[in-house]
Amino acid sequence: MTDIVQALWGGILTGSIYGLMAVGLTLMWGAVRLLNLAHGALYVVGGYAAWTFVDHGVPLVLAVALAVVATGAVGYVMFLVVIRPLLGRAMWDAASIIATVGVATGIQALVLLVYGPQVKKIDPFLSGVYHWEGVAISRQGIAVTVIALASLLLVYWYLGSSRQGMAIRSVSQNLDAASLMGVSVHRTYAIVVTLGAALAGLAGVVLSSILFLSPSSGFNPMVIALVVTMFGGLGSVKGTIVAAYLTGIFVSVVQVYAGAQYALPGLFLLMMIVIVIRPHGLFGRAPVQRL
Amino acid sequence: MSHAVLEVEGLTSGYLPGVDVILDASLTVAEGELVVVLGPNGHGKSTLLRSLSGLVSPSAGRIRLAGEDITHARGDRIAAAGMVHIPQGDLIFPDMSVEENLMMGAYVKPAWSHRAGALARVLDLFPTLASRRAELAGSLSGGERRMLALGRGLMREAKLLMIDEPSLGLAPVIIEQVYGRIAEIKASGQAILLADENADHVGELGDRVILLESGVFVREGTPATLLSDTALLTAYLG
Numbered sequence: 001m002t003d004i005v006q007a008l009w010g011g012i013l014t015g016s017i018y019g020l021m022a023v024g025l026t027l028m029w030g031a032v033r034l035l036n037l038a039h040g041a042l043y044v045v046g047g048y049a050a051w052t053f054v055d056h057g058v059p060l061v062l063a064v065a066l067a068v069v070a071t072g073a074v075g076y077v078m079f080l081v082v083i084r085p086l087l088g089r090a091m092w093d094a095a096s097i098i099a100t101v102g103v104a105t106g107i108q109a110l111v112l113l114v115y116g117p118q119v120k121k122i123d124p125f126l127s128g129v130y131h132w133e134g135v136a137i138s139r140q141g142i143a144v145t146v147i148a149l150a151s152l153l154l155v156y157w158y159l160g161s162s163r164q165g166m167a168i169r170s171v172s173q174n175l176d177a178a179s180l181m182g183v184s185v186h187r188t189y190a191i192v193v194t195l196g197a198a199l200a201g202l203a204g205v206v207l208s209s210i211l212f213l214s215p216s217s218g219f220n221p222m223v224i225a226l227v228v229t230m231f232g233g234l235g236s237v238k239g240t241i242v243a244a245y246l247t248g249i250f251v252s253v254v255q256v257y258a259g260a261q262y263a264l265p266g267l268f269l270l271m272m273i274v275i276v277i278r279p280h281g282l283f284g285r286a287p288v289q290r291l
Numbered sequence: 292m293s294h295a296v297l298e299v300e301g302l303t304s305g306y307l308p309g310v311d312v313i314l315d316a317s318l319t320v321a322e323g324e325l326v327v328v329l330g331p332n333g334h335g336k337s338t339l340l341r342s343l344s345g346l347v348s349p350s351a352g353r354i355r356l357a358g359e360d361i362t363h364a365r366g367d368r369i370a371a372a373g374m375v376h377i378p379q380g381d382l383i384f385p386d387m388s389v390e391e392n393l394m395m396g397a398y399v400k401p402a403w404s405h406r407a408g409a410l411a412r413v414l415d416l417f418p419t420l421a422s423r424r425a426e427l428a429g430s431l432s433g434g435e436r437r438m439l440a441l442g443r444g445l446m447r448e449a450k451l452l453m454i455d456e457p458s459l460g461l462a463p464v465i466i467e468q469v470y471g472r473i474a475e476i477k478a479s480g481q482a483i484l485l486a487d488e489n490a491d492h493v494g495e496l497g498d499r500v501i502l503l504e505s506g507v508f509v510r511e512g513t514p515a516t517l518l519s520d521t522a523l524l525t526a527y528l529g
Binding site: 163166167169170173174176177178179180181182183184185 | 344345346365366367370371376378382383384385386387391394395396398399403443
């Protein structure tokens with residue numbers, strides 16, 4: 001009983017982080033048809049930006065906010081310099097993937113040069129642990145979950161109800177029709193990449209207060225987030241959020257009952273089974289044809 | 292003639308370099324005027340409208356909307372400048388509700404703040420849409436999608452309203468309704484450019500008719516003179 005509650009809690013905590021990563025990925029795919037393999041690097045940017053601000057004496061809450069903004073800015077620059085020149089060109093699929101791998105490699109190398117290979121850690125916002133029937137729940141974990149969940153709900157509301165959010169959905173469903181409605185497609189792309197980057201940055205900030213931060217520590221969260229976006233049905237935000245929590249709980253349960261070394265292999269086995277049974281994800285439908 | 296809403300001079304346009312679908316086309320639409328481009332399927336009507344709304348980039352010529360040069364402007368800029376293009380085919384947002392699709396018709400800034408009133412008017416005009424407003428647009432039938440596209444185009448004020456094949460895929464009784472609506476819109480003083488392959492309705496509706504054949508404007512005149520020439524109509528429209 002204690003084990004399963006502990007595992008569920010761990011799953012909800014990590015699921016929130018996967019959600020932050022995966023929603024950005026799925027938005028970029030849905031609206032821009034961009035498979036962003038620099039997402040892990042953006043996570044790292046967020047973590048190191050927050051660490052740097054804190055190191056320079058910026059209050060923690062402000063440092064977190066600044067780090068998220070900074071990561072969004074890096075995403076925007078990535079869009080302007082690397083993504084936008086490829087839009088509408090031949091071989092977009094391959095070119096954009098290679099370009100984002102290039103960005104990821106560059107960011108990792110830069111972080112390694114500036115900060116060195118030693119791991120860093122951001123101080124928790126809150127200290128202390130609640131104990132209940134042998135289950136340990138850290139106050140920091142609760143804070144991280146609340147921040148992540150609130151951000152996810154905010155994004156969900158933004159996409160569902162705001163004018164700009166509707167524009168993002170319209171671009172992901174029919175480019176020509178969106179253009180006829182007066183939606184600037186490139187501007188929408190820029191917003192999506194910036195927002196996705198900011199969410200990855202937030203994931204990097206909050207997870208770096210629990211796990212260690214290194215130049216390559218974004219890789220595993222990105223890989224898991226990619227799996228999550230496939231479970232959720234690429235492009236579906238609601239499906240992605242639900243899939244993030246299911247994935248978090250699955251990984252956490254495997255870790256508790258089988259051992260941490262089985263978590264990733266188990267997840268990939270699950271992914272293979274899901275893809276065979278439901279090729280468009282747990283919540284996805286057959287893809288919309290795009291011109 | 293009053294001030295021209297649309298002025299097109301020597302427009303040449305197509306999808307592939309060197310393969311022009313529209314050749315050296317010139318036309319004007321005056322304020323409050325309804326101009327019909329009549330021609331068989333596949334002769335360039337849709338390409339003409341798509342070139343005017345920025346979905347296809349012209350290779351030569353000049354386009355002015357209310358005096359403003361929009362020849363090489365992006366689609367969203369042209370829309371913001373007051374062009375409303377009700378396209379042919381399935382240019383709806385399938386994963387949005389009917390109501391959200393209509394709301395997108397009022398996306399342009401000044402219209403957005405009046406969207407509630409516009410929505411009420413459009414739902415009034417198309418009761419079918421009203422009864423399905425919460426459903427996903429992707430679940431609509433072909434005729435309902437057509438009505439959705441029409442309704443969406445009426446969600447904001449337009450300097451020029453372009454309608455591509457208003458009756459395509461609609462049941463006869465609904466076709467009558469749609470042309471009735473277009474007549475009402477015209478009566479309100481709206482400038483309209485209508486592309487049609489069917490001469491049945493444009494006689495009483497159009498101020499001027501242009502015949503399009505293989506991407507070239509071959510004849511232009513009042514409906515009375517053009518449409519009374521049965522030999523001509525048979526030759527061009529079959």
